[in-house]
Amino acid sequence: MAKLPKYYGGKETEKKWQNFWEEEGIFKYDxxxxxxxxxxxxxxxxxxxxxxxxxxxxxxxxxxxxxxxxxxxxxxxxxxxxxxxxxxxxxxxxxxxxxxxxxxxxxxxxxxxxxxxxxxxxxxxxxxxxxxxxxxxxxxxxxIDERSRRISQRSFLDLYEKGYIYKKESPALYCPNCKTTVAQAGTESKTSPSKFVDLKFELENGDDLIISTTRPELLPALVAVFVHPEDEKYSDLIGSKINPPLFDLEVEIKADPKVDMEKGTGAVMCCTFGDTTDVEWFKEHNLALRQVIDENGRMNGLAGKYENLTIKEAREQIIKDLDKEGYITGTRKIEHPVNVHDRCEHEIEYIVKSQWFINIMDHKEEIKKQGEKINWYPEFMKQRYTNWVENLKWDWCISRQRYFGVPFPLWYCSDCEEVILADDEDLPVNPLKDEPNKTCPKCGSNDFVPENDVLDTWATSSVTPQINARWGENxxxxxxxxxxxxxxxxxxxxxxxxxxxxxxxxxxxxxxxxxxxxxxxxxxxxxxxxxxxxxxxxxxxxxxxxxxxxxxxxxxxxxGARLGRDAEYSTEVIEDGRKLINKIWNAIKFSIMNLDDFDKKQEGPKNIIDKWILHRLTETIKKATNYLEDYEFGLALSTIEDFFWGEFCDNYIELSKQVFFRGEEDEQLGTQKVLYRVAYDILKMFSPYLPHLTEDLYQRFFSDFEDEISIHIADWPEANEDCINKEINYEMEKILEFVELIRKSKSENNLSLRHPIDKISYECDYEKVDISKAMKQISFLLWIDKVEDDFEPDYTAESENGKLRIKIKWGEK
Ligand SMILES: [Zn+2]
Ligand SMILES: [Zn+2]
Known part of the structure; x- marks a missing residue:
């Protein structure tokens, strides 16, 4: 039987097993x-x-x-x-x-x-x-591969048929930097320094009304001024006209409860579009559209002499001009949240465009309920989903004015503008290159223009389950x-x-x-x-x-991390991983050395220590399995590690040495049986975490006794209820307390663990605990020569609760 090398091979060994797994097709889905x-x-x-x-x-x-x-x-x-x-x-x-x-x-x-x-x-x-x-x-x-494009386009056609998709001239979130519309999910809130400017507007009667704004460059886009319906200082003004400074415009003063009376003077500008509220007012109050920012993020003709300036340049120039003309009555620096594009961190604007949307707003409740049918691990993550759905304000805009993406599977009739959808059997189509295989069903025309936009990336990555399951494919x-x-x-x-x-x-x-x-x-x-x-x-x-x-x-x-929690990068933990690997290597090496003539037909367990470790193994398997079923890989790992270091290495192996070195043959066979079982189950439990090390050890020894060609397709350890023995476990806990008491006595006397003890006597007040059952093994482990009652001790000690008491006479090193 192969003896293990002194050290584990590390990286080279890993390569070897990776190739083995690939060649043998161990991980193939069947x-x-x-x-x-x-x-x-x-x-x-x-x-x-x-x-x-x-x-x-x-x-x-x-x-x-x-x-x-x-x-x-x-x-x-x-x-x-x-x-x-x-x-x-x-x-x-x-x-x-x-x-x-x-x-x-x-x-x-x-x-x-x-x-x-x-x-x-x-x-x-x-x-x-x-x-x-x-x-x-x-x-x-x-x-982007052919099947994914086909399934993504199939998804579009299915939603279109089911009535979830519509096309509309509608305000959409827009990134002037990337020059594309973005979905609400593609935006992030970022705090940014800004300036509140108080501006003089002119009422019909010639009086001034002060309105504060952070976006004076949107003055040419003004479509209304809003006040709160219960704001008494403005109740007479509702329905009257007002003029902004610098621009020759006249808009109506309107009332809406969304106005915050405490902010500024309580009167606010409504433009095309400064924020989501502007968009909501545009829809609810049927306001005019005055779009002054173009798709390149520059001012257009409606901005008059500010045409062609960037948003930022226009803001600076307009503030300068307002100041020169005496329209500014005050300015304050503020920090306020702005909406930015998550891919480039540029401020999001709003633009009115003809776009494709997936209807979300009409189905929010059902979509929220779907989240409740899924088991979330950890459970609190469900709330994040629910909150997101509850706070959605927009339908899902899936049009992107980009290049590299999945195309929309459709054309428009040049004569009557009818939407011509591709047929499923022709998917995937590229409308820029392909022609529809039919005439316009409405007017019979043969002239088509392709849809130039591509689908939002998420429109495809949202069908990964369907791509995996090859939905609608042969x-x-x-x-x-x-x-x-x-x-x-x-x-x-x-x-x-x-x-x-x-x-x-x-x-x-x-x-x-x-x-x-x-x-x-x-x-x-x-x-x-x-x-x-x-x-x-x-x-x-x-x-x-x-x-x-x-x-x-x-x-x-x-x-090592808890599921769902952020974790710091730590080289110490990686080092701990290395220590664990060495420890496993050495523990299995010891096991293999003592399993030289092992035969699986041997019978065990025979002694209390063997029975105890099987009990603890069974409990460990149960606990680790439960954690893994809840996806708590970190808690499972620490459970397995605790058992491995504390019980298997520190106590079981140490106490079993006596059996292997000095024990009767019958007892040796029993301990071999148990040692094989525990060592193999430990390896199997570590194998999802340390797949290379465990495969290496499996192939060096355990594969001779097992049928599987790889440890990774062996059965997960079974928690054998027959091994549960609470009485033995209790008794062994106390015996280990006794072992600890002697170990501590040696260290308190600055003696090594191998320092001989000439004589020891002990008293144990625990009921149903018989230390003598393991005394042979303890004596061998702790270098005890004799257990005797009558001698003059060098040292006495007792356990914390006083139930175990020992007297020791030290031997000569
Ligand atoms: Zn961007
Ligand atoms: Zn037509």
Missing amino acids: ENSDKPVFSIDTPPPTVSGSLHIGHVFSYTQAEIIARFYRMNGYNVFYPFGFDDNGLPTERLVEREKGIKPRDIEREKFNDICLEVSENVENDFKELWQSLGFSTDWDQLYLT DDRMEDIFPMNLRPQAHDIIRTWAFYTIVKSFYHHEEIPWKNAMISGHVLAGKGSKISKSKDNAPSSPQELIDKYSADPVRYWTA
Whole structure:
């Protein structure tokens, strides 16, 4: 039988087993298996540049769960995808290649996007492989690949048919920097310094009315002035006209309860559009439209002499002019929240455009209820979803004025403007290149114009369950995979990815997309600051970490976190992972040494120590399994570790040495039986966390006794109720207290643990505890020569509660 080398091989060994798993197809999803399916809707990472350790963190946590379910007899469907369509890839191309999409042909630009994203995808794949991910790479998809485009367009057609989609000239959130409309979920609130300016407006009777604003550049966009209906100082003015300074405009003073009477003078400007309230008033009060900002973020002709200035330039110039003309009565600096685009942090504007929308507002209650049908881990994350749905103010705008994305599957009739939808069998279509295969059903025309916009990225990444299940394809497997079992993702994308996916599944199938959502936290670079690529504050790249420590210790760090909580990056925890690996190596090495002539048919347990460790093993398996079923990988790991270090290594192995070195043959066989079982179950419990080390040890020894070609498809340890023995456990706890008392006595006398004890006597007041049952093993472990009553002690000690008392006569070293 193979003797273990002194040290574990680390990185080279890891490579070896990664290749083995790949060659043997250990992690393949089996379409023909009778086993129950456990399907995972793995987040397709955005292909937008380098990887950071935040990626490693949450993806590894989900990977641990995949391994756990595989060992529990499931046919695990664990795919990977890459979200390579949309704005992040365009930005990456602009950054890496210095090419702007407007500068070249759209087709060419898209080719470059594909090329650049492919490079990034290879890096990602290499990283996941070097971390030992048990992914089935045959299931790989890209959100821009042909099948994804087809399913995304199919999703559009289905929603259109079901009446959830409409096109409308409507105010939409707009990023002048990226020159595209964005969804509410694509915006973030940011505090920004600004200036409140008090301006003189002129009433019909020639009097002044002071109105404060942070956006004087929107004066040419003024469509009304609002006051509160119960504000007595203005009640006579409601319905009368008012003129702003500088611009030749006249608007009506209107009343609305949304006005905050305490803010400024209680009279506010309503423009096209300064904020969400302006949009609401525009709709509710049927106001005129005076759009002064164009799609490039510059002032248009309505702004008069300010035409062509940027928003910021116009604001400065208008303030200067207002001041010169004496219209400003005061200014105050303030900090206020502004809405910014989450991809570029530029301030969001509002623009009126003809756009496609998915109706959300009419179905908020049902969408909220869908969230309640999903099990959220940790549970409080459900509230984040609910809050998001409750606070939504907009339908989902899915039109994007970008280049690299999934096209809308439609054209417009040039003669009557009828919408011509593509047929399902023609998908995916590119309306810029393809023609409809029919004439206009309304007027018979043959002349069409394509829809130029592309779909919002989320319109495609919200159908990842359907992409995985090949919805509507020839090899449709919705029956087997959908709804999926698990969506693992980080908490910041509940409002986007989780939300949109739930909406789509509900509208398409009246079903939840997955039964369980496992929500992870973020990695923090230091106190409270999230690691992000824009801040470039990651302490190290994932590949550097793996090169330095190998994969298993890095995985150990990711598993130490509590589910849903942010965690700090810590090299100490990675070092702890290394220590654990060494300890496991040495403990298994000791076990193998003493299992030289082992035969599985041997019988055990025989002595109290063997019975006790089986009891504790069973309890550990139960507890760790329960935690893992709740996706609490971190609590499961610490349960397994506590058992391994404290009970198996510190006590069981130590006390069993006497049996192996001096014991009777019959007792040895019994302890061998138990040692094999416990050591193997420990390895199996660690295997989702430390897949390389555990595979290595399995192949070096345990595989000779077991049927599976890899530990990762062996059965998860079984909690055998027959091994539960509360009386033995109680008795052993007290015996271990006795062992501790002797260990402490030695250390209090500055003696090593191997310092001989010539004589010892003890008294035990615990009922039903017989220390003599383990005295042979204790004597061997603690170098005790004789147990005797009558001698002159060098030292006496008692346990804290006084129930154990010992007298010792030290021996000679
Ligand atoms: Zn932007
Ligand atoms: Zn027509």
